[in-house]
Amino acid sequence: MGGVGVTVVMATRNRRERVLATLGHLAALPERPPVVLVDNGSDDGTAEAVAASHPEVRVLRPGRNLGATGRTLGVEAAQTPYVAFADDDSWWAPGALVRAQQHFDAHPRLGLLAARILVGPEERLDPVCAEMARAPLGTEPDLPGPSVLGFVACGAVVRRSAYLEVGGFSPVVFFLGEETVLAQDLAAAGWGLAHVDDVVCHHHPGSAGGRTDRTRLQTRNAVLSTWLRRPVGVCLLHIARLVRRGRDPQVRGALVDAVRRLPAVAADRRRLPRDVELQVRELERAGG
Structure with missing residues (x-):
C-alpha cells in the first residue's frame, strides 16, 4: 500500500458522503498512505459504503461513539512509525506526508507536527496556523519549526510511540478542543511540538450548524482541560470568570456539564511540570 511511513487515521460518525469524497482525495495521493477509518457508531451505512468503495481502507467499528478517543484505536492499529490525522472533511496535500516523515526522521525529539x-476552496490560511507561525514560544534548535503547545487535530502528524506513551486524546474531554490536553501531555513527557509550514493540509468544513450546542461544549471542555492539568488557582480564576457570565444559559449549562464530569477529572488530574506551565502562561499573555 505504498512505502510512506505515515498512516492516515480518520474518525467519523454519520457523514457517509463526506467521508467517501475525502477518501477519494487521499486515494489520489502519489505516496498512497495506508488509511484507517474509525466509524464512531454511524447508522447511515458509512462503514459498509467505505468497505465497498475503498477496500484498501481498514475500517474499525467500535460500535459506539468514542469521540476523539476513537482516533486512538486507529493509532493502535497503524503499523507505521508516524500517524497523520484527518477529519472526514480534510485531506493531505500531495507530498505532505513524505515531507512530514522526513522531518520526524531528522528530529528524534519531535512528537507532533502541526x-x-x-x-475552503479559496484556501485561506487557518487563523490558528497564523498564530503558530508568529512563534511566541520561539524555535528550539532540535525542532523543524516554531515550538507550539496547541494544534488543530485535522492538520497534525504524530510520532506513534509518543502518542501512545501519553495515552492519546483525553476521554474526559471527549470531543471539541481535545487538542489542548494532548499537546500539554506530550510537552510534559519531553516531546517537542512544532509548526511546520511546508507540510500542507486542506480543510473544507461544511456550514456551521448547532452553534448554540457547540458553544456550550467548547466552554465545558475548556473548563475540563484546565482542571485536568493546571494549578488550582488558575482553575478557580477560570471558574470565577465564567460565573460572572452566569446569565448566559450556555455558560450555565457548560458549568453543570463540567461538574458532572468531576469524578473523571479527579481520576486523571495531574499538574503540568513547571516549565510547561510557564509556557502555557506565556501563550496566554501573548493571546495564543
Whole structure:
C-alpha cells in the first residue's frame, strides 16, 4: 500500500458522503498512505459504503461513539512509525506526508507536527496556523519549526510511540478542543511540538450548524482541560470568570456539564511540570 511511513487515521460518525469524497482525495495521493477509518457508531451505512468503495481502507467499528478517543484505536492499529490525522472533511496535500516523515526522521525529539492548514476552496490560511507561525514560544534548535503547545487535530502528524506513551486524546474531554490536553501531555513527557509550514493540509468544513450546542461544549471542555492539568488557582480564576457570565444559559449549562464530569477529572488530574506551565502562561499573555 505504498512505502510512506505515515498512516492516515480518520474518525467519523454519520457523514457517509463526506467521508467517501475525502477518501477519494487521499486515494489520489502519489505516496498512497495506508488509511484507517474509525466509524464512531454511524447508522447511515458509512462503514459498509467505505468497505465497498475503498477496500484498501481498514475500517474499525467500535460500535459506539468514542469521540476523539476513537482516533486512538486507529493509532493502535497503524503499523507505521508516524500517524497523520484527518477529519472526514480534510485531506493531505500531495507530498505532505513524505515531507512530514522526513522531518520526524531528522528530529528524534519531535512528537507532533502541526501543519499549515488551508481552509475552503479559496484556501485561506487557518487563523490558528497564523498564530503558530508568529512563534511566541520561539524555535528550539532540535525542532523543524516554531515550538507550539496547541494544534488543530485535522492538520497534525504524530510520532506513534509518543502518542501512545501519553495515552492519546483525553476521554474526559471527549470531543471539541481535545487538542489542548494532548499537546500539554506530550510537552510534559519531553516531546517537542512544532509548526511546520511546508507540510500542507486542506480543510473544507461544511456550514456551521448547532452553534448554540457547540458553544456550550467548547466552554465545558475548556473548563475540563484546565482542571485536568493546571494549578488550582488558575482553575478557580477560570471558574470565577465564567460565573460572572452566569446569565448566559450556555455558560450555565457548560458549568453543570463540567461538574458532572468531576469524578473523571479527579481520576486523571495531574499538574503540568513547571516549565510547561510557564509556557502555557506565556501563550496566554501573548493571546495564543
